[in-house]
Amino acid sequence: MILDSYGKSFCLLCPGPVNVRPEVAAALTEYEFGHREDEFCALLAEVRENALAVAGIRDRAAYSAVVITGSGTAGNEAVLSSVVPAGEPVLCVVNGEFSGRLAEISAMYNTGTTLLEHAWGEPLDLGRLEKRLAEQRFSLVTMTHHETSTGMLNPVVEVGALCKRYGTRLFVDAVSSFSADPLEIERGEVTFVSTSSGKALASYPGLALVIGRRAEFEKLSQVSGRNYYLDLHRYYTFAEGRSQTPTTPAVPLVLALNRALELILAEGVDERMARIRASAQQVRARLRQRGLKLLDETAVLSSVVTCVRIPAGTTFEALRRGLRAQGFVIYGGKGPLSDRIFQISTIGEVDIETVDRFFAVLDDLIGTSPRPTRRQRSATV
Numbered sequence: 259m260i261l262d263s264y265g266k267s268f269c270l271l272c273p274g275p276v277n278v279r280p281e282v283a284a285a286l287t288e289y290e291f292g293h294r295e296d297e298f299c300a301l302l303a304e305v306r307e308n309a310l311a312v313a314g315i316r317d318r319a320a321y322s323a324v325v326i327t328g329s330g331t332a333g334n335e336a337v338l339s340s341v342v343p344a345g346e347p348v349l350c351v352v353n354g355e356f357s358g359r360l361a362e363i364s365a366m367y368n369t370g371t372t373l374l375e376h377a378w379g380e381p382l383d384l385g386r387l388e389k390r391l392a393e394q395r396f397s398l399v400t401m402t403h404h405e406t407s408t409g410m411l412n413p414v415v416e417v418g419a420l421c422k423r424y425g426t427r428l429f430v431d432a433v434s435s436f437s438a439d440p441l442e443i444e445r446g447e448v449t450f451v452s453t454s455s456g457k458a459l460a461s462y463p464g465l466a467l468v469i470g471r472r473a474e475f476e477k478l479s480q481v482s483g484r485n486y487y488l489d490l491h492r493y494y495t496f497a498e499g500r501s502q503t504p505t506t507p508a509v510p511l512v513l514a515l516n517r518a519l520e521l522i523l524a525e526g527v528d529e530r531m532a533r534i535r536a537s538a539q540q541v542r543a544r545l546r547q548r549g550l551k552l553l554d555e556t557a558v559l560s561s562v563v564t565c566v567r568i569p570a571g572t573t574f575e576a577l578r579r580g581l582r583a584q585g586f587v588i589y590g591g592k593g594p595l596s597d598r599i600f601q602i603s604t605i606g607e608v609d610i611e612t613v614d615r616f617f618a619v620l621d622d623l624i625g626t627s628p629r630p631t632r633r634q635r636s637a638t639v
């Protein structure tokens with residue numbers, strides 16, 4: 259048995275894994291059945307339908323969803339290894355860790371991969387993007403909706419309009435933002451979207467979802483997939499034809515994901531997004547009360563994470579350990595942001611009392627208090 263120093267479950271203030279609702283936990287062990295039986299077929303059909311509903315898809319007949327056993331990266335790799343005909347060009351728009359990973363994965367399968375690079379946290383330069391699209395016809399453009407590494411949202415609808423104008427398909431990694439921040443799949447003319455079970459959907463990690471236009475899934479019969487396990491067309495034909503997955507699915511995780519999707523639909527997708535947004539705003543208000551600085555005050559911030567500059571006199575490791583000893587888990591920055599920021603995420607089951615306890619522990623650790631000092635006050639006027 260693994261016993262931690264804290265002695266009970268951690269409060270996960272990271273953008274996945276997240277604390278799940280008791281109903282989701284219970285669903286894991288609710289039933290036992292074979293995955294080649296009618297019960298699983300019915301369950302998979304429900305999950306796929308519920309996923310489209312949570313995605314806010316109005317024209318349900320025009321879209322389809324597949325469930326892949328694997329983390330969010332499995333969904334991304336399924337798309338990037340399955341949808342681009344050999345040798346055709348792919349443009350990966352990069353402005354952080356996760357859009358960079360899309361480019362890395364694409365380069366492994368698609369020889370024609372090119373990057374449109376930005377600094378981490380730099381807003382996408384739509385002028386530069388349009389220029390590239392006008393120069394060359396790309397088979398696929400990739401981007402993240404929420405760059406989890408910087409906490410910023412990218413403009414999917416604007417990029418989608420450009421992709422449409424220049425006749426290319428758009429793949430959006432919405433692994434962390436799906437169901438937390440509005441993503442206009444139809445209006446944005448998005449071809450494929452990926453997400454995972456263990457972030458804002460607030461179930462356990464281990465399943466990826468890929469949602470896409472049905473017509474584009476159909477066309478994949480003409481493209482030879484370059485990854486056996488992650489062949490997107492096979493997932494689609496198995497799901498559509500017999501409501502099955504090509505290989506053994508993680509049935510308990512599918513049960514838990516379906517319960518999480520049902521809970522989101524019962525609360526209301528928009529209502530829940532508003533709740534998650536309000537919770538992020540409460541976190542940001544408490545940070546401001548203490549004079550703590552966000553990574554970027556002017557950026558279009560997601561509701562999923564808040565990136566906070568590490569104040570002078572402490573380190574990420576000291577913060578992480580101190581918070582962990584009191585039961586709180588936070589993540590730090592990656593790449594150029596390592597040791598410069600820490601992240602707070604409240605997409606899981608976190609109530610306002612827990613947020614207040616977190617800030618009390620933080621205050622103890624770094625000597626802040628909920629009212630700014632006179633010096634901080636004069637610095638902000």
Ligand SMILES: *Cc1c(COP(=O)(O)O)cnc(C)c1O
Pocket residue numbers: 274329330331332356402404405406431432433434454
């Ligand atoms: C977390 C994350 C991923 C990777 O997901 P895994 O589940 O760890 O494979 C990909 N993209 C984004 C934007 C993420 O936040």
